[in-house]
Amino acid sequence: MNIETTKLELMHLLLQTQKESLLKKLKSVFEEEQVDWWNEMSENEQEEIKTGLKQADNGEYVDNEIVMKRFDKWH
Template sequence: MDIQTEKLRLIEWLAGLNDPKILEEFINLKNKKDVDWWEQISAEERSEIEQGLQQADKGEVREKYKKWL
């Protein structure tokens, strides 16, 4: 199976689709697959990122690494 050919066939079929229920099913499937990476990481990782952003806003990161900048 050539994936590019199958994608084109699907696009052509979807373009001609007139059934709103089927279209809604595709939209729901797409939304399930579109996952925000923020929701995929642990609470600890989110906390560390937020802490790093706060430090960057305060200029603490620049001070800490100024010898390399």
Template sequence: MDIQSTKIELIKTILAIENSDLIQKLADFINKEEVDFWNELSISEQNEIKKGINELDGGKRISYNSFLKKIS
């Protein structure tokens, strides 16, 4: 079954539920479900961020003004 068919079946099932407590629990679950941006990044993007954090932790930093001069 593809994702669209699954969604339709899920909606049909939800529409058939008469238990308001269960509906509220489902709504709470859906509203709390958040996508972690980290998982949306590519492996190379994750590695670059980790590298930057390690450099900062190791004391390797430049001033903001130096950074601006570097990219200008």
């Protein structure tokens, strides 16, 4: 059985159930499985993002339209 078939079967079962306790259990399984992408980054990557956010807060950035115009020159 492939993954798409399994998803469809689970969707069918999910849509048919009226058991709130089952829905809560399923929701908790999904919540437990979610990975916080921030924690998956290295400390160096996190620091780079923090630095970028500080720079943006201080107005130290180049507007997206200006950057895109630079790249349009090469196309």
